[in-house]
Amino acid sequence: MKTLADLKKIREKAQEEMKLRGGNVRVKIVVGMGTSGIAMGAREVMKTFLEEISNRNLTDVLVTQTGEKGLSSMEPVVDLIEEGKAKVTYGNMNPDKVRKVVVEHIVNGRVVSDYVVATGD
Amino acid sequence: MSLKRIDLLICCGSGCVSAGALKIKERFHEVLADKGIANEVNIIETGCMGPCDYGPVMVVYPEGTFYKHVKVEDVEEIVSEHFVKGRPVQRLMLQEEERLIAAQKEVPFYQKQVKVALANCGYIDPESLEEYIATGGYEALGTVLTQMKPEEAIEVVKKSGLRGRGGGGFPTHIKWRLVHDIKADQKYIICNGDEGDPGAFMDRSLLEGDPHRILEGMMLGAYSIGASKGFFYIRAEYPLAIKRIKQAIAQAKEVGLMGENIFGSDFSFDAEVRTGAGAFVCGEEMALIHSLEGERGNPTPKPPYPAVKGLWEKPTVVNNVETMANLPTIFLKGAEWFSSMGTETSKGTKVFALTGDIQNTGLVEVPMGITLREMIFDVGGGMTDGHKFKAVQLGGPSGGCLTAEHLDVPVDYESLKERGAMMGSGGVIVMNDQKCMVNVAKFFVDFCVDESCGKCPPCRLGLKQMYNILDRITKGQGKESDLDELLRLGETISKLSLCGLGQTAPNPVLSTLRYFREEYEAHIRDKSCPNKVCTDLFHFSIDKDRCIGCSLCSRKCPATCISGSREEKFTINQVDCVKCGNCQDVCPVKAIDRIPGMHPEVVRHAEDLAKSEEE
Numbered sequence: 001m002k003t004l005a006d007l008k009k010i011r012e013k014a015q016e017e018m019k020l021r022g023g024n025v026r027v028k029i030v031v032g033m034g035t036s037g038i039a040m041g042a043r044e045v046m047k048t049f050l051e052e053i054s055n056r057n058l059t060d061v062l063v064t065q066t067g068e069k070g071l072s073s074m075e076p077v078v079d080l081i082e083e084g085k086a087k088v089t090y091g092n093m094n095p096d097k098v099r100k101v102v103v104e105h106i107v108n109g110r111v112v113s114d115y116v117v118a119t120g121d
Numbered sequence: 122m123s124l125k126r127i128d129l130l131i132c133c134g135s136g137c138v139s140a141g142a143l144k145i146k147e148r149f150h151e152v153l154a155d156k157g158i159a160n161e162v163n164i165i166e167t168g169c170m171g172p173c174d175y176g177p178v179m180v181v182y183p184e185g186t187f188y189k190h191v192k193v194e195d196v197e198e199i200v201s202e203h204f205v206k207g208r209p210v211q212r213l214m215l216q217e218e219e220r221l222i223a224a225q226k227e228v229p230f231y232q233k234q235v236k237v238a239l240a241n242c243g244y245i246d247p248e249s250l251e252e253y254i255a256t257g258g259y260e261a262l263g264t265v266l267t268q269m270k271p272e273e274a275i276e277v278v279k280k281s282g283l284r285g286r287g288g289g290g291f292p293t294h295i296k297w298r299l300v301h302d303i304k305a306d307q308k309y310i311i312c313n314g315d316e317g318d319p320g321a322f323m324d325r326s327l328l329e330g331d332p333h334r335i336l337e338g339m340m341l342g343a344y345s346i347g348a349s350k351g352f353f354y355i356r357a358e359y360p361l362a363i364k365r366i367k368q369a370i371a372q373a374k375e376v377g378l379m380g381e382n383i384f385g386s387d388f389s390f391d392a393e394v395r396t397g398a399g400a401f402v403c404g405e406e407m408a409l410i411h412s413l414e415g416e417r418g419n420p421t422p423k424p425p426y427p428a429v430k431g432l433w434e435k436p437t438v439v440n441n442v443e444t445m446a447n448l449p450t451i452f453l454k455g456a457e458w459f460s461s462m463g464t465e466t467s468k469g470t471k472v473f474a475l476t477g478d479i480q481n482t483g484l485v486e487v488p489m490g491i492t493l494r495e496m497i498f499d500v501g502g503g504m505t506d507g508h509k510f511k512a513v514q515l516g517g518p519s520g521g522c523l524t525a526e527h528l529d530v531p532v533d534y535e536s537l538k539e540r541g542a543m544m545g546s547g548g549v550i551v552m553n554d555q556k557c558m559v560n561v562a563k564f565f566v567d568f569c570v571d572e573s574c575g576k577c578p579p580c581r582l583g584l585k586q587m588y589n590i591l592d593r594i595t596k597g598q599g600k601e602s603d604l605d606e607l608l609r610l611g612e613t614i615s616k617l618s619l620c621g622l623g624q625t626a627p628n629p630v631l632s633t634l635r636y637f638r639e640e641y642e643a644h645i646r647d648k649s650c651p652n653k654v655c656t657d658l659f660h661f662s663i664d665k666d667r668c669i670g671c672s673l674c675s676r677k678c679p680a681t682c683i684s685g686s687r688e689e690k691f692t693i694n695q696v697d698c699v700k701c702g703n704c705q706d707v708c709p710v711k712a713i714d715r716i717p718g719m720h721p722e723v724v725r726h727a728e729d730l731a732k733s734e735e736e
Contacts, residue, residue: 001377002385004263007254010376014255020128020163020182021244028183033207043205050126050161063126064183065207 016059026060027106030079034068041094042076048095049078052102061106074117080105091117127162127204128182132243134169134326134484135361137176141193145177148196156200168330169322170243172230173483175215180225180243187225188213230481233500235462237470238286238446239486242330247365250372253333259378261452262337266344266386271301274345278448280456282468287313287404287441288519288545289621290467290534299428300346300436308348309437312339312445314355314362315409317401318517319568320476321548324442326484327472328355328362331446332369336392338445340379341452344388346438351392354409356399367394401518401572404546405620406439408574419576420620441546443472463489467533471544475501477551478508487532494528497551508553512636516545518565518572519625521632522558541632543625557654558637559644562630563591569626580623583614587630595655597719599645607634649718656700660720663704665690667712674704674713695720 001007019025031037031046049063071077074091080101081087088111090101097115104112129149133142146164153159170178175189181199186209188199195213202208215222222228236242245252253259265274279294300308312335316324328335339351355363370392373379381389395413402408403418410432412418431437447469451459460468467489473496476482480502487496493513497503504510512522521542523530530536534544552561566588575581587610590603611627611634618624634641643651650658663674663683670687680699685691693704705713 002382004260004267004384007259007263010251011254011257011260014251018128018245018252018255020125021130022182022185031207033205035206038206046126062183065126067206067208 019059019062025062026083027062028079028081029061029063030081031063031065032067032069032071032075032077032079033065034075036068036072037075037077040075044095045076045078045093045098048098049102052099053106056102056107058102058106071117077117086120088116089118090115125161125163126183128165129162130165130167130170130180130182130243132168132170132176132178133166134173134176134243134330135322136169136173136483137178140176142177144193145179145191145196148193149200152196152200153204156205158200158204162204165246166248167244168242168247169326169484171234171239171484172228172481174481181209184209185224185226187215187222187228189215230483230485230500230502233491233495234486235470235488236486237450237459238327238334238443238472239330239484240450241334242326242484245331247330247332248368250333250369250376250378253331257453258333258449259337261449262340262344262378263384265341265452266384266388271345271347274341274452275301277452277456278345281451281459282456282463283444283447283451283459284467284534285441286443286447286471286546288516288543290544293440293444296428296438296440297342297346299426300348300438303429303436305436307350307433307435308346309432309435310339310343310346310348310351311406311409311413311432311437311439312351312353312442313404313406313409313439314353314359314442315397315404316359316442316546317356317399317404317572318519318546318548320474320550321517321546322474323472323484323547325359325362327442327446328359329365332362332365333373334449335366335442335445336369336373336379338448339392339440340383340390341448342438342440342445343390346436348438349389349391351390352413352432353392353394354397354403354413355394356397356403358399363394363396370394400574401568402574402620402622405622408620409439410437419574420622422619443547464531464533464536466535471532471547473547473549475549475551477513477549478505478553478555479503479551480505489533490531492529492531493523496532496549497528501551504551504553506553508555510551511554511556512552512558512561512633514542514550514552514561514565514629515548516543516625516628517548517550518568519543519621519628520545520548521628522552522561522636523632524636541628541635543628555652555654557595557650557652558633558640559591559595559650560654562633563588563595565629566591566626569622573622573626577617577619577623579614579617580619580626583610583618584623584626586610587614587627591630594641594644595650596657597644597648599641601645603645604634604638604641647718648724651717653715653717658719659700659715659717660695660723661693661698661700661702661704662714662716662720663691663693664712664714667710669710669712671709673707673709677703677707679703695722696726 069077076093078090104110275297283293284290397403403412405420407420408418427437472486570584573580611631653659668690675683682694682697
């Protein structure tokens with residue numbers, strides 16, 4: 001390491017590794033992991049999100065989880081929260097739908113309205 | 122990129138480790154592996170998070186959930202409920218009155234704190250250089266080395282108003298300027314990590330929790346004064362601190378943050394760790410330097426100051442751990458930012474180790490100028506078990522006691538000194554109304570008698586005399602003239618001792634005499650310890666109305682001096698009683714009380730003994 005630019009490179013990479021502890025997060029994905037969610041495959045959904053995000057190297061996306069969301073008939077349910085935009089809730093998710101949401105919504109910024117079950121708080 | 126979705130930060134400060142943090146960490150690894158989600162959770166061992174009283178503590182990100190008093194048995198539940206199902210375990214959260222506190226940032230303990238030196242402590246993995254860099258680490262060093270001259274760097278520290286955090290409060294920039302201005306083929310910078318006050322663990326936590334910060338601070342100082350070599354002097358009782366600093370040095374060397382031509386500048390630097398054997402006096406800079414040289418750790422007269430003739434007769438700067446910890450942030454955020462915190466003469470923040478009879482014992486960092494009341498009652502959470510506040514000892518054995526009337530005194534170097542206490546390195550011992558101040562003073566003098574290096578007579582002989590008088594007073598053999606003698610001795614030792622240890626050692630006695638004189642008088646005149654602490658000056662008594670004659674006290678008495686029967690009830694043979702307190706602890710109906718003063722039987726017995734000796 002010889003310059004401030006070298007240091008910056010290391011810093012950016014390390015900040016990426018630490019983004020869970022609060023940092024530059026553009027999109028937050030919240031997977032409902034209540035009993036009914038898990039029964040309907042929420043774990044698979046979450047895993048697919050993690051894999052897709054990792055494969056595409058999306059450094060500003062964070063995956064987290066919450067408990068029962070109350071929409072049992074539409075499980076697995078996922079919230080997509082973007083800074084400054086209304087929350088989008090997707091229902092009846094599965095790994096294929098997840099891949100589509102990642103490409104369309106997270107990468108290209110177009111909400112996949114077919115899967116949306118609610119918007120706003 | 123990883124698949125991690127949870128960062129689990131486990132506090133591995135010394136307090137939490139002794140409460141079992143490492144076992145909990147192991148258990149997490151096991152349970153996560155069992156559930157097959159080990160690759161989703163990042164387990165990070167951090168430095169002290171501060172609220173040691175809640176230990177073992179941990180924080181789960183991204184939510185920032187704060188768990189306290191976690192046990193090995195709780196791990197399974199945390200993993201299956203929180204990590205798998207996303208339902209944080211409420212029973213392990215902090216409950217404040219009716220409110221459940223989920224997030225770490227909402228914990229009342231942190232509310233009035235401002236973390237500068239401790240910013241990363243409990244937040245990053247201290248063994249990871251990358252995590253330190255992620256928080257802005259080494260940016261200050263890079264900027265200063267490439268864009269500032271040493272004079273300009275000293276000017277920044279001057280403007281910031283930073284003063285030494287080790288106790289004396291000497292302005293850091295003056296030390297630096299002195300050494301900077303001297304021409305020499307070799308200069309040294311030393312980090313003083315020889316923290317030895319009873320109840321203090323500020324430097325330890327900083328070294329353990331954020332070692333790279335101290336290293337960067339040292340290098341900023343070294344560049345400013347023109348030193349190419351640095352030493353960390355850390356006591357051997359801090360093995361983890363030593364390990365972490367050594368590791369940090371190795372990591373910095375590996376990536377070229379330490380060594381030749383750092384950041385392409387012509388500044389080269391190397392540092393190493395030296396361990397101290399744990400003598401209190403080695404915190405004094407001349408004694409520390411001699412110890413580093415391999416000599417006996419004795420202070421020598423000043424001048425010459427270390428700035429002129431220090432380590433191996435070369436110009437040397439000795440800075441405290443916390444002083445160095447402040448430097449990277451001062452250069453990163455600017456002198457104005459730092460000096461905007463604090464009071465007229467004391468800028469920035471100060472780390473304190475809160476201990477004693479308060480709710481939230483632990484490591485805190487507050488802005489200078491905060492009142493003692495805010496620190497003890499808001500940050501510290503007030504007294505335990507409904508007792509009342511009596512006194513606070515600031516500055517360890519060199520400091521003094523302040524009382525309830527001083528609670529609104531701002532905490533800064535001058536205000537404390539005026540009232541007979543001192544900032545010291547930051548040990549704060551809070552005492553409740555059950556404490557005997559004569560006994561407290563005796564404890565601190567005893568500590569200093571042990572730690573006196575013996576070089577100068579006022580300290581070596583004078584402190585021992587003070588101890589003897591205090592010991593006599595606590596045994597009921599005090600004389601009316603003792604108090605004046607204590608004052609005379611204390612003032613003489615303060616004036617004539619060679620180093621800071623002796624000069625400040627009488628402070629606990631002088632300040633308790635100033636504020637609690639009536640307690641000393643009760644010990645001497647009434648042969649009574651009003652708070653029932655000094656064993657010779659109180660006695661136990663069984664109340665016959667409450668006693669149920671169960672004989673438990675009699676059976677548990679190690680001196681077999683309690684006798685009686687179910688009908689007669691029980692009585693204590695006062696002459697044989699050793700005041701162990703077992704009887705009081707085991708009594709099922711709380712019929713045994715401590716009564717201040719000697720029992721008449723004991724007084725008579727002592728008189729008889731004296732008489733028979735005369736004959």
